[in-house]
Amino acid sequence: MSTAIAVENLEKTYARRKRRDGFWAGLRSYFSWETELVTAVSDLSFRIERGESVGLIGENGAGKSTTVKMLTGILVPTGGRVETLGVVPHEQRRRLSQSIGVVFGQKPQILWDIPARDSFRLLKAMYRVPDDVFRFTYDEAVERLELAPFLDTPVRLLSLGQRMRCDLAAALLHAPAVAFLDEPTIGLDVLVKERVREHLVEMRRRFGTTIVLTTHDLKDISATCERLLVLDRGKLLYDGSRQGFEARYAEGRTLDVTLESDADAPVRELLARDVEGEELTFDWSVPRRLRVECARAASAPRVTASVLKHLAVADLSVHGAELDAIVTRLYRVGKAAP
Amino acid sequence: MRFYWVLYRTALKSIAEYRVDFAVGVITAVAMQLAALAFYWVVFTRAPALGGWSSMQMLFLFGLTALVLGFAEATLNGIWWLPYYIIDGQLDRLLVYPVNSLVFVLLSRPELHALGNMTAGAIAIAVAWPSVSPPLFALALLPVWVACGAVIYTGILVLVGALTFRIVGPWSAHLFAVHQLLNASRYPLSIYPRWLRTLLLYALPFGAAIYVPADFLRGHASLLGALVLPPLAALGTAFAAKLSWNAALKGYQSTGS
Amino acid sequence: MTTLKAPSARQLLHGFVVLAQKTAQTKLTYRLSTVLTLLASVTAYCVFLLVWLEVYRRNPHPGPVTRSEMLSYLVVAFLVNSLLVMSFEVRFLQRVRMGLVAGDLLRPLGFMLFQLAQATGDLLVNALYAAPIYAVGYWFVGPALLPASALSALLAVLSVGLGFLIAFGVSYVIVQASFVLQSGYGIFFLRASLHQVFSGLSAPLVMFPPSLRALARVLPFHHEIETPARLWLGLVPAQEIPRVLAEQAAWAFGLVAAGELIFSAVMRRHQLQGG
Numbered sequence: 001m002s003t004a005i006a007v008e009n010l011e012k013t014y015a016r017r018k019r020r021d022g023f024w025a026g027l028r029s030y031f032s033w034e035t036e037l038v039t040a041v042s043d044l045s046f047r048i049e050r051g052e053s054v055g056l057i058g059e060n061g062a063g064k065s066t067t068v069k070m071l072t073g074i075l076v077p078t079g080g081r082v083e084t085l086g087v088v089p090h091e092q093r094r095r096l097s098q099s100i101g102v103v104f105g106q107k108p109q110i111l112w113d114i115p116a117r118d119s120f121r122l123l124k125a126m127y128r129v130p131d132d133v134f135r136f137t138y139d140e141a142v143e144r145l146e147l148a149p150f151l152d153t154p155v156r157l158l159s160l161g162q163r164m165r166c167d168l169a170a171a172l173l174h175a176p177a178v179a180f181l182d183e184p185t186i187g188l189d190v191l192v193k194e195r196v197r198e199h200l201v202e203m204r205r206r207f208g209t210t211i212v213l214t215t216h217d218l219k220d221i222s223a224t225c226e227r228l229l230v231l232d233r234g235k236l237l238y239d240g241s242r243q244g245f246e247a248r249y250a251e252g253r254t255l256d257v258t259l260e261s262d263a264d265a266p267v268r269e270l271l272a273r274d275v276e277g278e279e280l281t282f283d284w285s286v287p288r289r290l291r292v293e294c295a296r297a298a299s300a301p302r303v304t305a306s307v308l309k310h311l312a313v314a315d316l317s318v319h320g321a322e323l324d325a326i327v328t329r330l331y332r333v334g335k336a337a338p
Numbered sequence: 339m340r341f342y343w344v345l346y347r348t349a350l351k352s353i354a355e356y357r358v359d360f361a362v363g364v365i366t367a368v369a370m371q372l373a374a375l376a377f378y379w380v381v382f383t384r385a386p387a388l389g390g391w392s393s394m395q396m397l398f399l400f401g402l403t404a405l406v407l408g409f410a411e412a413t414l415n416g417i418w419w420l421p422y423y424i425i426d427g428q429l430d431r432l433l434v435y436p437v438n439s440l441v442f443v444l445l446s447r448p449e450l451h452a453l454g455n456m457t458a459g460a461i462a463i464a465v466a467w468p469s470v471s472p473p474l475f476a477l478a479l480l481p482v483w484v485a486c487g488a489v490i491y492t493g494i495l496v497l498v499g500a501l502t503f504r505i506v507g508p509w510s511a512h513l514f515a516v517h518q519l520l521n522a523s524r525y526p527l528s529i530y531p532r533w534l535r536t537l538l539l540y541a542l543p544f545g546a547a548i549y550v551p552a553d554f555l556r557g558h559a560s561l562l563g564a565l566v567l568p569p570l571a572a573l574g575t576a577f578a579a580k581l582s583w584n585a586a587l588k589g590y591q592s593t594g595s
Numbered sequence: 596m597t598t599l600k601a602p603s604a605r606q607l608l609h610g611f612v613v614l615a616q617k618t619a620q621t622k623l624t625y626r627l628s629t630v631l632t633l634l635a636s637v638t639a640y641c642v643f644l645l646v647w648l649e650v651y652r653r654n655p656h657p658g659p660v661t662r663s664e665m666l667s668y669l670v671v672a673f674l675v676n677s678l679l680v681m682s683f684e685v686r687f688l689q690r691v692r693m694g695l696v697a698g699d700l701l702r703p704l705g706f707m708l709f710q711l712a713q714a715t716g717d718l719l720v721n722a723l724y725a726a727p728i729y730a731v732g733y734w735f736v737g738p739a740l741l742p743a744s745a746l747s748a749l750l751a752v753l754s755v756g757l758g759f760l761i762a763f764g765v766s767y768v769i770v771q772a773s774f775v776l777q778s779g780y781g782i783f784f785l786r787a788s789l790h791q792v793f794s795g796l797s798a799p800l801v802m803f804p805p806s807l808r809a810l811a812r813v814l815p816f817h818h819e820i821e822t823p824a825r826l827w828l829g830l831v832p833a834q835e836i837p838r839v840l841a842e843q844a845a846w847a848f849g850l851v852a853a854g855e856l857i858f859s860a861v862m863r864r865h866q867l868q869g870g
Binding site for chain 1: 340341344345348349351352353426427428430431433434435436437438446588591592593
Binding site for chain 2: 631632634635636638639641642643645646647648649650653654657658776781782784785787788789791792797798802803804807
C-alpha cells in the first residue's frame with residue numbers, strides 16, 4: 001500500500017477534573033468535583049504517503065504529541081478515523097509496533113540502567129531483526145551518531161545529547177516503515193542536532209522510511225522534511241510544502257532596536273520616507289524601543305542602515321521570523337491555503 | 339518466547355549493579371520474615387495449637403508462604419513499579435513495542451533480595467519437615483506449589499494494580515493491601531470465619547496454593563485436592579489478571595497520561 | 596561583608612504551618628490511595644485480631660490480659676497506629692530517586708523542620724481519618740473503647756504527641772541512613788518490621804515471651820503505640836505515669852537530636868566530597 005498514514009476528522013477530547021486551591025476546597029473536592037472538557041485535537045484530516053517526510057509543528061499544547069500518540073496506538077481517538085500502515089493503531093497495536101519506531105523526545109529510554117549496547121541487543125531480540133539488517137542499521141547508527149565512545153556506559157551517566165542519540169538509533173534499528181519522532185532535538189546542542197538530522201536523512205534514503213517529525217525547531221524541518229503540518233489548538237492551520245511555507249511566512253526579518261532617546265514625530269517621518277517602498281511595519285509602542293517587521297529578508301540591510309542613520313541607537317538586533325511569531329500570525333489570519 | 343528470557347536477563351543485569359542495596363535488601367527481607375515469626379512466637383507461648391495446627395505445622399505454612407513470596411518477587415515483581423512507569427511516561431513506550439505489555443512489566447524489575455525470603459522459607463520448611471513428616475514425593479511437588487502460589491499472588495496484584503491506571507498515586511498502597519492478604523495465609527485458614535476461609539480459598543485463592551498443599555502434607559487433606567486446586571486457581575487468576583490488564587490499558591488509552 | 600538574615604521565629608512558624616497545610620492538602624487529594632493504605636492496615640490488623648481470638652478460644656486464660664481487654668487494646672492500638680502512618684519517608688526516598696533532594700537541603704526552614712512540617716501534615720490527615728474509624732471500632736467493641744477517664748484521655752493525647760515525635764525521630768534517622776547507604780526502600784521496610792514487632796501493634800508487651808519483652812522495653816518502638824494505648828485504656832498504674840511519659844519525651848528528643856547530629860555529619864562529608 002502506498003499510503004502510510006490516513007487521518008480523517010480526527011478528534012481527541014478529554015474530561016478533566018477541575019482542581020481547586022486552598023485547604024477547604026481540597027476537603028470539599030473530596031465529596032464533589034466538576035469536570036471540564038478539553039479538546040486536544042479537532043477535525044484533523046490529512047494523508048501521508050510512504051516515503052514522505054513530514055514535519056508537525058505548533059506551540060506547546062497545540063496537539064502535536066496527542067496526534068502522534070493516536071497515530072501510534074497509544075491513545076484512542078474520540079472521533080474520526082485514523083489508519084497507520086493500513087491498520088487502526090489502537091486496535092492492532094502489537095502488529096503495528098513491529099513496523100514503526102518511535103522517539104519520545106524527553107522521556108527516558110528503556111527501563112534500566114544498562115549500557116546502550118545491551119539495550120540494542122534487547123531490541124534486536126524484541127523486533128526479531130534479521131542479522132544483516134541489524135548489522136547495517138547498528139553500524140550506521142554507531143558511526144554516524146558517534147556512539148562508540150559510550151556504548152558500554154550505563155545510561156544514567158550519559159548526557160542528554162548522548163541519550164538522545166542512543167534513543168534515535170534504537171528507534172531505527174529494525175528499519176521501521178514509519179518513524180515517529182516527538183521532539184527529538186529538544187535540549188540538544190547544535191552539533192548533535194546536525195547528526196540527528198543526518199541520520200534521519202540517511203535512513204530514509206536507504207529504507208524509504210516515512211518520517212513524521214514533531215518539533216519546535218524550524219531547522220529540523222528544513223533539513224529533513226519536505227512537507228509541513230502546522231497545528232494550533234488542535235486544528236490544522238497549514239498543510240503543504242515546506243518551501244511554500246518558508247516562502248510565504250518565514251521570509252521576513254525583525255529588527256529590534258533599543259534607543260538612547262525617544263524619537264519624535266519628525267524623525268520618525270524621515271525614517272519612514274527613507275525606506276519607502278519596502279513592506280514594513282513599525283512598532284513604536286514601547287518607549288525607547290522600536291520594532292520593525294520586514295516582509296522580505298532582502299529589505300533588512302537597507303532598513304538597518306536607515307535606522308542607524310536617523311536614530312540614536314543604543315542596541316540593535318536582526319533576527320529571522322520565529323516559529324511562534326509565524327504561528328501566532330497564522331492564527332490571527334486564520335486557516336491558510338498552501 | 340526467547341525474547342522474554344533475554345528481557346529478564348537484562349533486567350537482572352541492571353538490578354545487579356546496586357550491591358549495597360542488595361545487602362540491605364536481604365537483611366530487610368530476613369528481618370520481615372523474623373517479624374512474622376516473632377508474632378508466631380508470642381502467640382504460641384500462649385496457646386499450644388491454633389485451629390488444630392501445631393507450632394511446627396504452622397512453621398511449615400510460614401515457610402511455604404515465604405517461598406511463594408520470594409519466588410514471586412524474584413521473577414514477576416514488576417507490577418509494583420507500574421505507578422512509576424506511568425508517571426515517567428514509560429508505559430507509552432511499552433505500548434509501542436511489539437510485546438505483551440503485562441509480561442514485560444512483570445519481568446522488568448526482579449527483586450533480588452527476595453532471595454532472603456526464599457532462604458528463610460526454605461530453612462523454615464527444612465526445620466518443620468521432620469515434624470510434619472510428609473511423603474518424599476512431596477518434595478517434587480513443592481516447586482509446583484510455589485510456582486502456582488507465585489502466579490496467584492502476582493495475578494491478584496495485577497488485578498488490583500490495574501486500578502493504578504486511574505489513581506496514579508505516589509505509592510502502591512493498594513498493592514500493600516494484597517500483600518497483607520497474603521500474610522493472612524500464613525495462618526491456618528481454619529481459624530478464620532467461614533466467609534474469610536472461602537474467600538482465601540476460592541476468590542483470592544492464596545489458600546489454594548499454600549493452605550491446601552500444607553494441609554495435605556500433614557495428612558489432613560486429599561492428594562487430589564493438593565494436585566488439582568493450585569494449578570486451577572493459578573490459571574483462573576492469571577486469566578482474570580490478563581482481562582483486567584487489558585481493560586485498564588483500554589482506559590489508559592482513552593484518557594492518556 | 597554581607598550576612599544573610601536568618602529567618603525570624605515568626606517566619607519559621609509561618610513557613611512550617613503553610614508547609615504542613617500544603618502536605619495535608621496534597622494527601623487529601625490522593626483519597627483513593629489513602630483509603631487503600633488504610634484497607635491494607637485493616638487487613639493486617641484483622642489477621643492479628645483473628646489469631647488472638649483463636650488463642651483465647653484454645654486457652655481462655657493465656658496471660659495477664661483478658662479477652663475483652665485484648666480486644667479493646669488491639670482496636671485502640673490500631674487507631675494510634677493509623678495516626679502515625681508517615682508518608683514523608685517514602686516521599687523523601689522518591690525525591691532521592693528523582694534527584695530533587697539538593698533543593699530540599701537548602702530550604703530556609705532547615706531540613707529537619709521541613710520534614711517535620713510534612714509529617715505534621717500527614718498527622719492532620721490521619722486524624723481526619725481516625726474519627727470515622729473510631730466510630731466503626733466503637734460499633735464493634737462498644738464502650739470498652741472509651742477512655743478510662745478524662746485524665747486518661749488527656750494523657751493519652753499527650754502521649755500520642757510524644758509518640759508522634761518518636762515515630763518522626765525514628766523515620767528521620769532512617770531517612771539519613773538510607774541517604775548514606777544509597778539504599779532504596781530496604782531500610783524503610785526494615786523499620787516497618789521492627790515497628791511491627793516491638794511497637795505493641797500485635798499485643799501489649801506483657802503478653803510477650805520474657806526475652807522478647809525485655810528487648811522491646813529498651814527500644815523506643817513500644818512508646819509509639821503501646822504506651823498511648825495503655826494510657827487511654829487506663830492500664831498504666833498512677834505511679835508509673837510520670838516515668839512512662841518522661842521515657843517517651845527522652846526518646847523523642849533523643850532521636851531527633853541524633854538525627855540532627857547524623858545530618859550535620861552527612862552534610863559535612865557531602866560538602867567535602869562534593870557529592
